[in-house]
Structures are given as structure tokens and as C-alpha cells.
Amino acid sequence: MLLARATGILKVLSEMTNLACRSGCAACCIAPSISSPIVGMPNGKPAGVPCVALDEQLRCRLFGDERRPKVCGSLQPSIEMCGNEQQGRAYAITYLTRLELATS
Numbered sequence: 001m002l003l004a005r006a007t008g009i010l011k012v013l014s015e016m017t018n019l020a021c022r023s024g025c026a027a028c029c030i031a032p033s034i035s036s037p038i039v040g041m042p043n044g045k046p047a048g049v050p051c052v053a054l055d056e057q058l059r060c061r062l063f064g065d066e067r068r069p070k071v072c073g074s075l076q077p078s079i080e081m082c083g084n085e086q087q088g089r090a091y092a093i094t095y096l097t098r099l100e101l102a103t104s
């Protein structure tokens, strides 16, 4: 019982401190607006619209490319923003949509 609880706490701590971007999520590339030009979106990206730079696997085609907007590197994965594996993408989209509305 105690061991199970400790394991659970360690798992949560690990998620909080060492979170990686979840493949197939792309909430950061859909929910927020981006005001700077993107290749294929010269006026930037409206909120809620998938970025044209996303490929079929929802990965960024511009990753590592100097044309990728600087702002794209500013959103770092966090449990607060990304949610956990169970909450998944729907949670992240909701969180980022609320953030967008609160800051626009």
C-alpha cells in the first residue's frame, strides 16, 4: 500500500519535472493564435486553426528551421498545460483555448 502510494507520487513528480511533448498532440500548434508570419500563413495563425506547418503525424515541418516563428519555442511542456496521459489532447486544447481567451 505504502509502496504503491510512493510509486504514484514519484510518477507525478516525474511528470512535473521531466515532461516531454506528447506525440500526436499538437494542441500548441492549434489552439493559440500566432501573430508572426508562418510559411504558408503570411498573416500568422488564428486561434483554433491548425498551423499549416503540421505534417500528417502532427509534427512541425519547420522544427530546426530558422523560418519557424520564435514564439513556437516559448511554450514548454508542463503538466498544467499538457495534462497527463489520461487527460490527453482534449485537456491541452481546453487549457490553451482558455489561456488564449484570457490573454487576447
Ligand code: SF4
Pocket: 020, 021, 022, 023, 025, 026, 027, 028, 029, 075, 076, 077, 078, 081, 082, 092
Ligand atoms: S500541449 Fe503539451 S503535449 Fe501538447 S503539443 Fe503542447 S507541449 Fe506538446
Ligand code: SF4
Pocket: 028, 029, 030, 034, 038, 051, 052, 053, 054, 059, 060, 061, 062, 063, 068, 069, 072
Ligand atoms: S510553426 Fe511548427 S511549432 Fe509553430 S505552430 Fe506551426 S507547426 Fe507548431
